[in-house]
Amino acid sequence: MKTLDTKTDDKYMRVESLNNRISISNICKSYTSDLGVEHKVLNSVSFEIGQSEFVSIVGPSGCGKTTLLKIIAGLISPDSGQVTIGGDSPSKSRSSKSIGYVFQDPALIPWRTVYENIQLPTEVNRQTGNTNYRNTKELISLVGLSGFAEHYPHQLSGGMRQRVSLARALSINPKLLLMDEPFGALDEITREAMRYELLDLWNKTKPTIMFVTHNSAEAILLSDRVIVMPESDTGDTTNITISLDRPRSEKTESDEIFNQLIKKVRSSYKC
Amino acid sequence: MLVNWIKRIKEALDLIVPPTVVLLSLFVIWEFSVRLTGVADYILPAPSKIMIEIIANISDYAFNTLVTIGEAIGGFILGVIVAIVGAIVMYQSRFLERGLLPVAILIKVTPVIAIAPLFVIWFGFGLFPKILIAAIITFFPVLVNCLAGMRATSSDITDLLKTLNASKFEIMIKASIPNSYPYLFASFKIAIPLAVIGAVVAEWFTGDKGLGSMIIRAHNNLDMPQLFGAVFILAFVGVLLTSLVWYIEKNVLFWHDSQKNQNKIL
Numbered sequence: 001m002k003t004l005d006t007k008t009d010d011k012y013m014r015v016e017s018l019n020n021r022i023s024i025s026n027i028c029k030s031y032t033s034d035l036g037v038e039h040k041v042l043n044s045v046s047f048e049i050g051q052s053e054f055v056s057i058v059g060p061s062g063c064g065k066t067t068l069l070k071i072i073a074g075l076i077s078p079d080s081g082q083v084t085i086g087g088d089s090p091s092k093s094r095s096s097k098s099i100g101y102v103f104q105d106p107a108l109i110p111w112r113t114v115y116e117n118i119q120l121p122t123e124v125n126r127q128t129g130n131t132n133y134r135n136t137k138e139l140i141s142l143v144g145l146s147g148f149a150e151h152y153p154h155q156l157s158g159g160m161r162q163r164v165s166l167a168r169a170l171s172i173n174p175k176l177l178l179m180d181e182p183f184g185a186l187d188e189i190t191r192e193a194m195r196y197e198l199l200d201l202w203n204k205t206k207p208t209i210m211f212v213t214h215n216s217a218e219a220i221l222l223s224d225r226v227i228v229m230p231e232s233d234t235g236d237t238t239n240i241t242i243s244l245d246r247p248r249s250e251k252t253e254s255d256e257i258f259n260q261l262i263k264k265v266r267s268s269y270k271c
Numbered sequence: 272m273l274v275n276w277i278k279r280i281k282e283a284l285d286l287i288v289p290p291t292v293v294l295l296s297l298f299v300i301w302e303f304s305v306r307l308t309g310v311a312d313y314i315l316p317a318p319s320k321i322m323i324e325i326i327a328n329i330s331d332y333a334f335n336t337l338v339t340i341g342e343a344i345g346g347f348i349l350g351v352i353v354a355i356v357g358a359i360v361m362y363q364s365r366f367l368e369r370g371l372l373p374v375a376i377l378i379k380v381t382p383v384i385a386i387a388p389l390f391v392i393w394f395g396f397g398l399f400p401k402i403l404i405a406a407i408i409t410f411f412p413v414l415v416n417c418l419a420g421m422r423a424t425s426s427d428i429t430d431l432l433k434t435l436n437a438s439k440f441e442i443m444i445k446a447s448i449p450n451s452y453p454y455l456f457a458s459f460k461i462a463i464p465l466a467v468i469g470a471v472v473a474e475w476f477t478g479d480k481g482l483g484s485m486i487i488r489a490h491n492n493l494d495m496p497q498l499f500g501a502v503f504i505l506a507f508v509g510v511l512l513t514s515l516v517w518y519i520e521k522n523v524l525f526w527h528d529s530q531k532n533q534n535k536i537l
Contacts, residue, residue, distance in 0.1 A: 073434045094436040101434045107427035110526040111449050124437035124445065152526050172435070 020051035020086045022072070022176060022208060027081035029067055041067050044081070045237060047227055049208055056211045056219035058265060059229030065212040068229075069178045072210065073099050085176055093175070097121065097128050100169030100177040100207065104184045106161035108153040114140065114164050115149040121172045132173045134205075139167040142201065159190035166198070170205055177207040183218070195221055199248060216265040220258060221248055228268045238268040316496045321503060324496035331485075336504055338481040342398055342470035343512070346405020347463055353406065354413035355455075362421045362447065363439075379411035384472055391477045400477060405469035409462040416458035420451025453527045456520040463512045471505065482508075 024047055030040040041064035049055050057065050070076045072083050074090030085093040093099050100121075108117050115136055122133045140149050143163040153161055162182060169177055182198075183191045199222060202209060213219050219226045220242055228238040242261060244252055252258055298318045304310075305317040312320065325332055357375065361368040383404055390400035424447045432442045474483025482501045489498035524530050 070430075073430075075430055075433055091436075094434055097435050099434050101431055103427045103431070105425075105427050107425055107431060109428060109446065109449075111452075120445065121431075121435050124432060124435050124441045128436070154526060154528075 020175060020208070021084075022049040022086070022210075023082075023084045024048070024068075024072065025082050027068065027071060027083065028079045029064065029071065029076075030079060042071075042078070045229075046081075047237060047239065049210065052206045052208055053225065054202060054209045054211065054223045056213055056223040056226045057229060058213055058216055058219045058226060058269075060231050060269065061214065063229040063231055065214075065229060066180055069101075069180050069210065069212055072176075073101055073178055095125070095128060097125060097172045098175040100172065100174035102162075102165050102169045102177070102179045102182045104181040106153070106158075106165040108161055108164055108168075110153050113150050113152055114145060114156070117153070117164055118167045118171050121168060134171050134173055136171065139171060142170075142204065143167045144197070157190075158186055159194060162186060162194065163197070166201065170201070170207070173205075174207050177209045179209060179211045181212055181214070184213070191218075196249070198222065199246075203247070216262050217253070217258075220244070220261045220265065221252060226261075226265055228265060231269070240264055240268070313493045313495050316499060320496045321499045325500045325503070328497075328500075332482075332500065332504055335480060335482050335485050335501075336508060338398075339467070339470050339474065339483065339505075340508060340512075342401040342473070342481065343405050343463075343466040343508075345398070345402040346407075346469060347409050347466040349402060350406035350409030350462065350466070351413050351459070354410045355417055357410075357414050358417035358421060358451070359443070359448075361418055362443070368418070375411060375414055378407060383408055383469060387473050387476045390473070396478045401470050401473035401481070404473040405466040408465045408469040412458040412461045412465075413455065416454040417451050420454030421447040423454070424450040453524055453529055456516065456524060459516045459520075460513060463516055464509045467505065467509055467512065 024045060027042050027045045028040070029042040030038050032038050041062075045064075045068065057068065059065055067076065071078050072085070072090060074083075074094045083090050085098065088096070088098075090099075109120065112120065118136050118139055137149070140146060143166055145160060145163055145167070148156065148160065153164070156164070162185075166182070183194050186194060195218060211219070211222060216226075223242050226240045226242060228240065230236060230238075240261065244255065244257060244261075302317050302319060305315060316324075357371065361371055386407075387400070387404055390403060394400040394403065421443070428446050429442055432446060437445070470481065471483035471486070474481040475487050478484055479488075482505055485501045486498055489495070489501065521530060
């Protein structure tokens with residue numbers, strides 16, 4: 001299985017410091033169903049992500065995108081293979097609180113206010129050395145929720161809840177931000193607005209982002225690089241570098257290159 | 272401000288008037304049927320007679336009511352504490368759950384009426400056996416609901432806490448236990464009238480205090496106005512305690528879906 005090369009020849013690649021790379025090598029994972037049939041979801045998946053790089057993972061449902069994110073976060077362990085985050089294992093990264101996670105469901109705690117929800121990650125696992133927290137008030141205004149600090153999740157719209165979830169993930173200043181179809185449950189208009197807000201946030205805070213989606217246009221608009229996961233366990237992942245100018249805007253979406261990239265991503269779905 | 276108050280009073284009246292009208296009509300029908308048919312007092316007394324009986328012996332009723340409420344609430348609190356501790360213990364491991372839950376079910380399926388006389392022999396005629404029986408009745412619904420509520424915590428939230436390396440204890444304190452509150456209150460609403468029943472049943476067997484003993488005494492004397500008086504007050508106590516639980520629930524669970532369509536009065 002080849003390790004996918006990162007095209008370094010284009011000027012849009014960010015400066016990478018070796019010690020903050022995320023390296024995924026030869027990850028395999030299979031599940032056994034109730035009927036005893038073994039189902040291979042990840043077959044020797046390998047790639048690397050540079051510091052502050054924005055990488056999207058696209059692929060059909062059931063191709064193991066979520067499983068891959070959970071393996072990187074250390075929530076499940078792979079059958080074989082290795083993940084390192086800035087040289088550390090997932091469990092070490094967890095104990096130093098350097099991983100942020102955003103789910104499709106905002107997963108806010110309903111009995112906590114916006115402010116308290118964003119503070120949650122700083123309250124647990126206090127013995128960690130990481131105290132490099134972001135100021136909660138600043139985060140609230142960063143995600144555009146000034147004036148809503150004392151509101152409860154049930155008083156917010158879907159888009160606002162997802163902004164809180166994003167602010168919560170950023171509160172610990174993560175090295176790596178994992179996003180599992182974070183805008184999947186939002187309506188199209190909110191979804192479009194959230195994409196640009198996320199880009200703006202990324203620009204201001206610069207975490208490395210792994211963004212799972214099955215919307216190719218979304219992946220291309222946001223990312224430095226798109227990794228397409230194969231449908232079947234025999235296919236290889238495909239790496240597509242997105243050489244669109246930043247900052248990106250609605251204009252980017254009408255760009256000719258943008259449309260070509262969409263075709264390219266879609267064609268690599270079918271392998 | 273004033274408009275707001277008028278609105279609240281109107282909402283209160285909307286809630287109180289319909290049941291009051293229905294109840295009063297039932298009492299009026301009862302009163303007239305008894306008077307017209309001339310049924311004897313020792314079979315079915317008229318509501319007016321029952322009211323007169325209660326008012327005439329109000330201090331007696333007040334004292335016995337306080338005793339029964341005290342036993343019921345004491346038993347309820349004891350049962351809830353043991354149930355929550357039990358649920359937390361069972362939440363730790365499936366092994367403990369499989370081991371302890373059958374014991375809890377065994378306690379639940381044993382008829383309390385069958386144990387009550389035994390408790391008299393063991394614990395005497397004081398308040399304790401009554402509190403204990405109320406606690407045993409309360410215990411099971413609270414235990415099962417608390418456990419179900421803790422287990423129903425969103426897996427996204429527990430996953431999130433795990434990515435932060437939160438300890439099992441932290442996950443329980445920050446997520447699982449508060450997540451069980453809606454389930455707990457549902458069980459409290461079932462358990463509080465049960466606790467009153469437990470206290471009354473225990474009083475039938477022992478002692479001379481409380482509304483339960485009053486009922487037995489009245490029954491032995493064929494004093495139906497007194498028996499009905501005690502029953503009326505028990506019903507009222509049940510309504511009062513259940514309303515209290517609803518009121519506390521409304522203030523604790525303001526964030527939960529179940530509170531969205533509640534009337535604003537309680």
